[in-house]
Amino acid sequence: MKILMLTWEYPPRVVGGISRVVYDLSRTLRKDGHDVTVITYRDGNTPYFEDDKGVKVYRVDNYMINPNNFIDWVMQLNFNMIAKANEIMREQGLFDVIHAHDWLVAYTAKNLKNSYNIPIVATIHATEAGRNSGIHDEQQRYINDTEWMLTYESAEVVVNSNYMKGELQRLFGLPYEKINVVPNGVNLNLFNGIEKDYTFRRKYAMDNEKIILFMGRLVYEKGIQHLISAMPKVLSGYHDSKLVICGRGGMLDELKQQVDAMGISNKVYFAGYMGGKDVQKIYKVADVSVFPSTYEPFGIVALEAMLSENPIVVSDIGGLNEIVEHRVNGMKAYCGNPNSIADSILELLYDHKLCNDIVKRAKNKVRNEYNWSKIAQDTHFTYQKAICQSMAEKQKRQLEQERARRTKKTRKTENEITNLLNFKKQRQAYA
Numbered sequence: 001m002k003i004l005m006l007t008w009e010y011p012p013r014v015v016g017g018i019s020r021v022v023y024d025l026s027r028t029l030r031k032d033g034h035d036v037t038v039i040t041y042r043d044g045n046t047p048y049f050e051d052d053k054g055v056k057v058y059r060v061d062n063y064m065i066n067p068n069n070f071i072d073w074v075m076q077l078n079f080n081m082i083a084k085a086n087e088i089m090r091e092q093g094l095f096d097v098i099h100a101h102d103w104l105v106a107y108t109a110k111n112l113k114n115s116y117n118i119p120i121v122a123t124i125h126a127t128e129a130g131r132n133s134g135i136h137d138e139q140q141r142y143i144n145d146t147e148w149m150l151t152y153e154s155a156e157v158v159v160n161s162n163y164m165k166g167e168l169q170r171l172f173g174l175p176y177e178k179i180n181v182v183p184n185g186v187n188l189n190l191f192n193g194i195e196k197d198y199t200f201r202r203k204y205a206m207d208n209e210k211i212i213l214f215m216g217r218l219v220y221e222k223g224i225q226h227l228i229s230a231m232p233k234v235l236s237g238y239h240d241s242k243l244v245i246c247g248r249g250g251m252l253d254e255l256k257q258q259v260d261a262m263g264i265s266n267k268v269y270f271a272g273y274m275g276g277k278d279v280q281k282i283y284k285v286a287d288v289s290v291f292p293s294t295y296e297p298f299g300i301v302a303l304e305a306m307l308s309e310n311p312i313v314v315s316d317i318g319g320l321n322e323i324v325e326h327r328v329n330g331m332k333a334y335c336g337n338p339n340s341i342a343d344s345i346l347e348l349l350y351d352h353k354l355c356n357d358i359v360k361r362a363k364n365k366v367r368n369e370y371n372w373s374k375i376a377q378d379t380h381f382t383y384q385k386a387i388c389q390s391m392a393e394k395q396k397r398q399l400e401q402e403r404a405r406r407t408k409k410t411r412k413t414e415n416e417i418t419n420l421l422n423f424k425k426q427r428q429a430y431a
Helices: 018-031 070-092 103-116 138-153 162-172 224-237 252-262 277-285 300-307 318-323 338-350 352-369 372-430
Strands: 002-006 035-041 049-052 055-060 097-101 120-123 156-159 179-181 210-215 241-246 268-272 288-291 312-315 331-333
Touching: 002 018, 002 103, 018 035, 018 055, 018 097, 018 372, 035 070, 055 070, 070 103, 070 138, 097 103, 097 372, 103 120, 103 138, 120 138, 120 372, 138 162, 156 162, 156 372, 162 179, 162 318, 179 372, 210 224, 210 277, 210 300, 224 241, 224 252, 224 338, 241 277, 252 268, 277 300, 288 300, 288 338, 300 312, 300 318, 300 352, 312 318, 312 338, 331 338, 338 352
Parallel strands: 002 035, 002 097, 035 055, 097 120, 120 156, 156 179, 210 241, 210 288, 241 268, 288 312, 312 331
Antiparallel strands: 049 055
16 A cells, blocks of 8 residues: 655754654554654754665745744644655656644645545644644634534544544534544554663753653643642752753643742752663653643553653543553553642652552553554555445446436436427428
8 A cells, every 4th residue: 555644843943742653553554554744843953764674755945935833834834744745746646545633634635635536534632722722813723623524524533532532523424434543652662672771861860860751842831830849848858859850841840840839959850851772761761750731632651651661640531541541551640730740749659569560560551552553554444434434425426427428328218308399399480
């Protein structure tokens, strides 16, 4: 199968979780024998074309004019993605299916579908209404409407959790059978050969301190503000603990002010953005990982922590709520409740047997349910559904056109007969 992936981020460009999903899915589909092409945004000095272990990656610039706002920037990006896709198909032939990742590539997908009659499979990784707890301004409304348009134009829609399936049905009124739940996954070899590096650990905490790790973007929906609010109770129960925050985002200054105001600056370390091997190393040396999101469609970081043999605490919301079973393969806390977050952290810090049991069961769950081989097969099945549906619709249109042509021909014949009879009557009357 020839597959076209459309995404605004692909490694080394990483903005959110889409980048890793497209990267792992594309490479796994390529291993399964499919021809995979990715069109994405060119960030920095990355090459315009890259053969990434068989995955053909084409990167495009934005236009050389300054956009008025982010919406205009996205639209300009789509113009260049359409041009690149047309160029590729002129040289290499048509694709069997277009896989569009989120609203940022919606117009490219729609244009190519209508131009070449190629079915779209759209993955909605998150919704604008979910991220913002509703729609509050015109930009959010535009994004929400674009998400709806993409799901409407798609033959099949993919989401990563049952929570997201319910959200799309509620927001967009999609038919139940059109939405396919295919979870995200994690590279099962991610931590192979990665051991605890105590020299690396000492950059962030003293040997006697337990590291409580947060990994993610510093934005409101990730709930980091609630984890910081939980720290006084954690420290009163376990003084030798330290919160290490890995990530970047618009809330950084606000969070630092929160830490200063609470008087716990010596117990909270802002490590900044982490990439490459440092991510694996920090997971390995951490004692507890906490993901206190207020909105989380899935949560790949939770899978990474589980695979690294790190006990986790998550909010009882969204995809995280489906991944974790309380006190079985992780701990849950009430969403947005610092007191509940602190209780779960303290229980893990004190109960070593519980930690060990959770770690074992969590790792087995990730290996069995969230491996990319299974996910790629499920995604391929969704592609087949979309192609079959597209072919059925094409045949239906052809039948309707043929029926219309025959009806037109029949009417033409009937008119000719009627005219002939009228002519005969006129001749007889004249005679």
